[in-house]
Amino acid sequence: MSSTFDTVANIISETCDIPREKITPESHAIDDLGIDSLDFLDIAFAIDKAFGIKLPLEQWTQEVNDGKATTEQYFVLGNLCTRIDSLVAAKGA
């Protein structure tokens, strides 16, 4: 998770020009870092590429819109990294 977080934090820092030190596992990508949905596409692209996965953004968005999940579950970076690790693990299974 720590290396996953470092990779994700670096991606966010470079993609959105956010100082690396402001990005923590507790940061909410939208509420704390001010990343909008369009910028998040660039982040998702870089994450997909870096980890060889496909973040299920549509499913997550649908779940949030349907009230079945909160944005914190997907967009707090610590939670995001846990999900990335799960997707990587599932890919290798």
Next chain:
Amino acid sequence: MRLEYFQLIDRIVALDLDARTIEVHAQVPQTSTIFEGHFPGHPLMPGVLLIESMAQTCGWLLIGLNGFSRMPFLAAVKEAKLRSFVAPGTALSITASLVHDGSGFAMTRATVRSDGKTVCEADITFRIVPFPDPRFRASMAEVARAIGFPLEVRIDG
């Protein structure tokens, strides 16, 4: 091309779903009201319409890849370079490829050439969503048939 109607693609030359590439032909018209203002005495194909022509080319590729089930909407244009003027009457060949197939989005790259020479290029991002209205999909299917979209079964499907 019918610039005033944003009909910028005349014919799909090749659509390779395995290679995830497309090539289209686009003929810049000799006359258009757009050339009256862009520019008086020096008519040029507007750069924004060249970018739109690349976006439409990428869009047809994405529609081909998703089996005409979803609509790509232009979301971002990056690294757009307009390398030379395009005059009325110019024949253009536009090629595009899929760079990344994301969840609800896609990254593409397109190039416009004239006589083999690169005129412009760009990296283009799309959001991809279900067709918002059946009439919209029907109108897209009509355009698809007109420009030789090769997957008739899927158009009707």
